[in-house]
Amino acid sequence: MSASFASALDAARAAAAAQHHPQAALYMVATPIGNLADITLRALHVLQLADTVACEDTRHTQSMLRAYGIDKGAAQLLALHRHNEAEAAQDVVQRLQQGQRVAYVSDAGTPGVSDPGARLVAAVQAAGLRAMPLPGASSITTALSVAGAVAWRGAPDGFVFAGFLPAKSAERARVIGQLAHEPRCVVLLEAPHRIGELAQDLAALGARPVTLARELTKQFEEVTTRPAQALREWIDASPQRARGEFVLLLHPVPVAGDGGESLRVLRLLLQALPLRNAVRLAAEITGAPRNALYAQALEWQRAGI
Structure with a gap:
């Protein structure tokens, strides 16, 4: 463990130990995207408390945990990545049904967004079990x-x-x-x-x-x-x-600050012209960005307005 995290573990226990962390629950834990100091006190406490830590890469996660001074044996780490998520999710469900607390971490950031985790949460919820979010770092x-x-x-x-x-x-x-x-x-x-x-x-x-x-x-x-x-x-x-x-x-495409005049012109043109022609003419007449007008026209079309 890095000596700089010894006090962080103490602070984590002091801050979160009195909070309720139920058994038979999956904890979706956000971890740093690069800087190890970007870990929350609650995440440190739950990672200590967890009976199992499911993770994308067991070696990567073991290294991270040791840096924080958290000791988990090999049997407490469960590989769960995009290639085995469906199968490993059932293993997690079984552990939860046995009353375990299971934490899931991706290699970096908040799991279940672009990293694995969504299918895991769906399986846990389908089994009538609880998934709890622990917010934190996200690229x-x-x-x-x-x-x-x-x-x-x-x-x-x-x-x-x-x-x-x-x-x-x-x-x-x-x-x-x-x-x-x-x-x-x-x-x-x-x-x-x-x-x-x-x-x-x-x-x-x-x-x-x-x-x-x-x-x-x-x-x-x-x-x-x-x-x-x-x-x-x-x-x-x-x-x-x-x-x-x-x-x-x-970056977003700004709509001209014309008090809605470009949208009024677009609506009138759409009554008489195909969408693309109406957008082109509205952009030429008002100076508003064609992409923004096109997106607005599509939205009106989808909404049936």
Whole structure:
């Protein structure tokens, strides 16, 4: 154990030991995405308390637990990853039925989002058992907090989590073409061996700002915002920039601050023209972004308005 975490374990017991942590429950525990100090006191307490720690990689998790001074034997660690999640989930259910507390951790961050865990929770709930969330680190919210990509200056509210795009080039380009019409902020994830290809494909979005965050919370953390068409050039400028795990945020497409005039024009044109023609003309007449108008027209169409 690192001496710096000895007091953290004491603080965890003091802060969380008096709280109710029922048996026969699955605890979905968020763990750091890089910096070991980004662990919650409640997570430390539950990881000590757990009878079993299910995890993506037992070696990785054992190393993390030892860094915190938490000792779990090999029999207390259960491998549960994307290749065996359905089968291992039944093992977890059996342990819960025996009255165990089971904690699940992914390799980093909040499980069940882009990492395994969703099928596990579904199996546990189907068996009439309880799943309890322990919030904490997430690369998604970490990147959003420093990107300045949330709704402002008339941009649409909220964000869309698209995760990892298809590995095949043609399919990836097709999905990016669809995302081009999404006016809200879009969150993407990518691995180092494909970041160059993704950046090249995102160039089709032209000047749309994209925030790229790599190695979040680690020593070589880097966050930059550039036009989509300039991302590949920035990555290729240094070999270091293609290393690590990536979060990319496609910034929202602002709607012109025209008091709703662009939407009024669009509605009138849709009464007489096909959707694409109406969007094109409305953009030319009002100066509003075509992508934002197209997305709004599709939303009206889906809603039957």
